[in-house]
Amino acid sequence: MTFRYGIDRLDLDTVNGIADGSIKAELCQEALDKINTSRSNVDVMAASDKAVYGINTGFGPLCDTQISPEETNLLQKNLLITHAVGVGEPIAKPISKLMLITKVHALSQGFSGIRLETVERMLKFIELDLIPVVPEQGSVGASGDLAPLSHLFLPLLGEGEFWQGDKIVPAAEALKEHGLEPMELHAKEGLALINGTQFILSHAITALTKMRYLLDLADVAGAMSIEGMQGSQSPFREELHQIRAFAGNLEVAKRMRRLFKDSQNMADHEECDRVQDPYSLRCIPQVHGASRNAYNHLKELAEIEMNSVTDNPIVISSEEAISGGSFHGQPLAMVLDYASIAAAELGNISDRRCYLLLEGLHGLPRLLTTSGGLNSGMMIPQYTTAALVTENKSLCFPPSADSVPTSMGQEDHVSMGSISGRKLNQILGNLEKIFAIELMYAAQAIEFRRPNTCSDLIEENFALIRSKVAKLEEDRLLKPDIDHMVALVKSQAFTVN
Known part of the structure; x- marks a missing residue:
């Protein structure tokens, strides 16, 4: 499969495939024609006496200051130089790469006035794995992600920095090593490069990719906890969910039924007299399902944005x-x-299941140890999940509800979406650790249900846990066990489907 920039439609799997090299992407003749036509239109306007924002005028509150044709190139260079004011740690290299890919696709649609040579240089960066270094802070998420995108494209001018493996090197040094000369930007190009939402979008793509797996893992962790607790299967019956048919609920209930299929352990207590389980077990379809609905909404809007032109002005x-x-x-x-909020709630309900597993009910020993007193068993890791849950709650303040005017009031309402994207990825990182502890707890609980066996999928994941973390018999240092579990979650080693 070859993806055609500016012509074909990006989706989550395609953009990730381009990023990891499994999908080839190129400019086809139709895209070349669109880019060149748009560029010709800009050249006409740049030579005109008519003021056109960003082509022959200043920017922001300086939009009423006209620039002479002789100065338009310097205007574009100055734009990148002055807007590259990001601070903080660099974003991850893969996120910077996604920014490049999604920007190429937006520029190739023929509404931005970019020169073909500039797009081809961006593609050369991707081909050579010359990925610019972008600071994580400084974008207010309107007028585009101005500061991050300025840093992303400074290397076109021979300024800024590139990633070279895990090291950071000056852009001028890397360009020279590859026989590339710095470029001079022409009219409209600087503005086309830094006006856009690719910083926000690339954080959304990264979060969606991780969240898709964690939604599935949430169901696996919940099912393993129910197996350990010998909870009821009845809350997952199809007829119950057909009469309140939210898409997320239906999907989670169906997954739970599959996760319990042919479980000897679940069949062993079908006739027990427990009327209802606590909500964190019984309401998994409703809670996990609501988070799936939120994921689906984000995916829908992110895929629209992947295929949109987000700079300004648009050249018609x-x-x-x-x-x-x-x-x-x-x-x-x-x-x-x-x-x-959806991701944080997955962690919230997971922590509650951890707590239930420690209570010593339904045939499980308190703190999941038969020698409590001298031994604390699994008591303390739940403190960690509690801390992570509260940290996630504190990260749920919506930056999109805030706005601080910028640019002398010309840009008087901004989205702060860059912060929203960064915070979602922080929450997902914490969620990985919460699930790691729940899965460790659930495996310990299942030990007390032997010789009963669970479904094939749960047994496969139980075996994976035991390949890294032994059953807890007496107190030992649990930090290495937790680290092993977190590594399994982060590497997406668990079978979830």
Whole structure:
């Protein structure tokens, strides 16, 4: 499969395939024609006496200051130099790469006035794995992700830095090593490069990729905890969910039924007299399902954004460039905040299941140890899940609900979506650790149900846990066990389907 920039439609799997090299991507003739036509339109406007924002005028509050044709190139260089004011640690190299890929796709649709040579240089960076270094802080998520995108494209000028493996090197040094000369930007190009939502979008893509797996793992962890508790299967029956048919609920209930299929352990207590389980067991379809609904909403909007043109102005013809607000990050910012709540709630209910497993009910020993007193057993890791849950709750404040005016009031409402994207990924990182501890607890609980066996999928995951973490017989240092579990979750080693 070859993806055609500017022509074909990106989705989550395709953009990740381009990023990891499993899908080839190129500019086809149709995209070349669109880029060149748009560039010709900009050249006409740049030579005109008519003021066109960003082509022959200043930026932001300086939009009423016209620039002479002789100075338009310097204007574009100055734009990148002055807007590269990001601070903080660099974002992960794969996120910077996603920014490049999604920006190439947006520019190749023929509404931005970029030169073909500039797009080809960006593709050369991707081909050579020359990925620019981008600081994590400094974008307010409107007028585009100005500071991050400025840092992303400084290397076109021979400024800024590249990743070289795990090291950071000056862009000028890396360009020279590969026989590449710094470029001079022409009219409109600097603005086309830094106006856009690719920082927000690339954080959304990263979060969606991780969250998709963690949603499935949440069901596996919940099912293993229910096996350990010998809970009821009845809350997952199809007829119950057909009469309240939220898509997420239906999917989770169906997955839970599969996770319990042919479980000897579940069949062993079908006739028990427990009327109802606590909510963290019984309401898994409703809670996990609601989080799936939020994921689906974010995925839908992110895939629209992947295929959108988000710079400003939009070049329609040699006589018309429309100034609008396509760079505003609010469409993604709000749904990223919604997804943050959804991810945090997966951790919240997981922590509650951890607590239940320690209570010493339904045939399990207190703290999951038969020698409590001298031994604390599994008592303390739940403190860690509690701390992580509260940290996630504190990260759920919605940045999209805030706005601080910038640019002398010209940009008087901003999305703060860059913060929304970063916070969602922080929450998901904490969620991985919470699930790691629940899975460790659930495996310990299942030990007390032997010789009963669970479904094939749960037994496979139980064996994976035991390949790294032994059954707890007497107190030992649990930090290495937790680290092993976190590594398994982060590497997506668990079978979830």
